[in-house]
Amino acid sequence: MNRTLLLLFSLFAACLLIAAGLIFSTNSQRRPGKGPVRDAVISEVDVSDDALALSTSRNRTGQLITEPPAPSLGTPRLECDVTEFDFGAMDPDSKSSHAFRIRNMGDAPLTLSDAGTSCKCTVSSFPREPIAPGGYAEVVLEWKSTEDEREFAQSANFKTNDPSRPNLELTIQGQVRWRIACVPYDLNFTDVVPGQDTKRELLIVSRAWDDLHLETIASSIDGLTWELRDADPELLRHWAARSGYVMTALLPHGMAQGRFTGWLRLHGGSKSDQSQSVDHTVYVGGNVLRRLSIHGRGIDEKGRVTLGHIGRGKGAQLKFLMKVRDDQPELAITKIEATPPFVRVELSPHELANTKPGFYSLTITIPEDAPECVYSGVTPGRLHLEFDHPRISHLDLELNFVVTDAKLVANR
Numbered sequence: 001m002n003r004t005l006l007l008l009f010s011l012f013a014a015c016l017l018i019a020a021g022l023i024f025s026t027n028s029q030r031r032p033g034k035g036p037v038r039d040a041v042i043s044e045v046d047v048s049d050d051a052l053a054l055s056t057s058r059n060r061t062g063q064l065i066t067e068p069p070a071p072s073l074g075t076p077r078l079e080c081d082v083t084e085f086d087f088g089a090m091d092p093d094s095k096s097s098h099a100f101r102i103r104n105m106g107d108a109p110l111t112l113s114d115a116g117t118s119c120k121c122t123v124s125s126f127p128r129e130p131i132a133p134g135g136y137a138e139v140v141l142e143w144k145s146t147e148d149e150r151e152f153a154q155s156a157n158f159k160t161n162d163p164s165r166p167n168l169e170l171t172i173q174g175q176v177r178w179r180i181a182c183v184p185y186d187l188n189f190t191d192v193v194p195g196q197d198t199k200r201e202l203l204i205v206s207r208a209w210d211d212l213h214l215e216t217i218a219s220s221i222d223g224l225t226w227e228l229r230d231a232d233p234e235l236l237r238h239w240a241a242r243s244g245y246v247m248t249a250l251l252p253h254g255m256a257q258g259r260f261t262g263w264l265r266l267h268g269g270s271k272s273d274q275s276q277s278v279d280h281t282v283y284v285g286g287n288v289l290r291r292l293s294i295h296g297r298g299i300d301e302k303g304r305v306t307l308g309h310i311g312r313g314k315g316a317q318l319k320f321l322m323k324v325r326d327d328q329p330e331l332a333i334t335k336i337e338a339t340p341p342f343v344r345v346e347l348s349p350h351e352l353a354n355t356k357p358g359f360y361s362l363t364i365t366i367p368e369d370a371p372e373c374v375y376s377g378v379t380p381g382r383l384h385l386e387f388d389h390p391r392i393s394h395l396d397l398e399l400n401f402v403v404t405d406a407k408l409v410a411n412r
Helices: 002-030 233-238 406-410
Strands: 043-046 054-058 064-067 084-090 095-104 112-117 122-125 136-144 151-160 167-176 181-183 187-192 199-206 212-219 225-230 243-250 258-270 273-288 292-295 304-311 316-324 333-339 344-349 359-366 373-375 381-387 394-404
Touching (some): 084 095, 084 136, 095 167, 136 167, 181 273, 212 243, 233 243, 292 394, 304 316, 304 406, 333 344, 344 381, 394 406
Parallel strands (some): 084 167, 187 273, 304 394
Antiparallel strands (some): 043 054, 054 064, 095 136, 112 151, 151 167, 199 243, 212 258, 292 316, 316 359, 333 381, 344 359, 381 394
């Protein structure tokens, strides 16, 4: 009986050992990193259907998981065959537009963003939604001409997502059919010599009318006169004009010296259609030279003479070139008034007078025996010269100098 019990106990222990071994083996397979078989995801690609390849995998429970393919990353490619457009000749105060076609020749959507325009060009429309691959869109630029323009060229700029063409510039240009225009724009009288006839020519043309007629002409410059003649056909062709005049403007002799400004106002239109008359204003300006001018070191344009600091007993002297611009170039001093009275003045013909009349040497001298004095700043010296000339009566100069101890001057 004891042997029977021992045999049963042995069988029972063996069963327990076998059961424990099976449990240990199962747990070893389920714990990651503890055995040769890991809890990894096994990916598979189903290529049975070429039109739709799906990515598959098995999860921990062995179930198949189906995933869509990753999206394709393409590149947009902008194509614009024409980036410039010429409107040709436009009427004043008219509006024109042009549509530029933009194509996307890439394999990803193309986007455009407005990056700004030059001063007067207007972007009336452009694609705000992406342009699909193989598609196209239009960018429309508008231009409004004005009366004062001759030619124009303006542009609009865009940013794109095409890596090979990140910037796009579109340009429009053209000419304006002037109703009335002038060449040059302004009437400039530079370096007018007193007493001499000073003339300037102005071309007045129209690109809009074959029969330009100037009804009235007015000027703010007193004494300004003018004459008109028909413009030469060759000159009109050069300026692409259909009709016009050449004006010869003459300044009066009595213009005051210095700069002057004013205007010339034209009013005219077509002889056959008076309803289209327009105004056109021309700037008039210039400079009338002095009848008597002085040149040299130590004098400024306002007639201020600077002799500087002079050592007592040394004296100083300045010489200037004096030019007479008048039909009567002869000039002689009839009276001298100087402050201080020890200042000496001499007028003599310049060496240039041998070939060109009207040139003189003006010499101003501070003598060696001049006392210590200050004629500068708020208390300058004065020099007043009178001449025997019908149109040049006098000359006034300001003197600036200091006579002081020679040692102080040497130490400056």
